[in-house]
Amino acid sequence: MQELPDQALAPGLTAQVELTVTDADTAQAVGSGDVPVLGTPRVLALAEAATVAATAGHLPNGSTTVGTRVELEHRAATPVGRMVAAQARLTEVERRRLVFEITVTEGGQTVAEGRVERALVDRHRFLARADRPA
Template identity: 30%
Template sequence: MFNTYEKIFTVKESETAEAVGSGSVPVLSTPHMIAYMENTAMDLISEELNETDTSVGVLINVNHLAPTAVNKVVSVEAKQTDKSGKEYTYEIKAYVDEKLIGKATHKRMIVDKEEFMKK
């Protein structure tokens, strides 16, 4: 059975499209929504790691569906949908007040920290 994990974020002014230069309006930027999603999946996969491992994002396919104002609370849910060796796949959804604002498919790989940093 695959695991699910939920994490809560509050949109900061520094995370708006206007602030990061990805748009001209003061709403949650797509890059920050993606960061929320990756962070949630990273926390979920951490249950699978030993002390010498970490995980890295290798793919994300995202749809940003609705704007989100500063100070709004975003609930992100990551559900593991597949595991193939050290590659894990997640379906991730982001909500504000139960309204879907974003969805993604995300892949993470488990890697040895030391070997990864040598590259």
């Protein structure tokens, strides 16, 4: 993998992604519960999408990031039809380890927050390793 250009991935990078909750996003639909509100797995997916968006355009050619650790507190229910926004902010870069603070809001209320850690990897080598027989 190429070396990172100076300050390519520096703390302070941010991105926001939005989702209007549909029936397919509910805890019932994703198998994480039996209520028709935004499911925690979808909250996590939205948070991770924000981290990916925050680093878009800042990665060396041939590189990508992969999730390695998550801490998420899902505090409030969001019904179908409401829009949620996930904001990711890169707070720490330690070699290939990237740490993001995440906040998910709906109508000005924080519905979830936490941390997502990702690792910078060479896409080709990562996929080759993943394809090896166990």
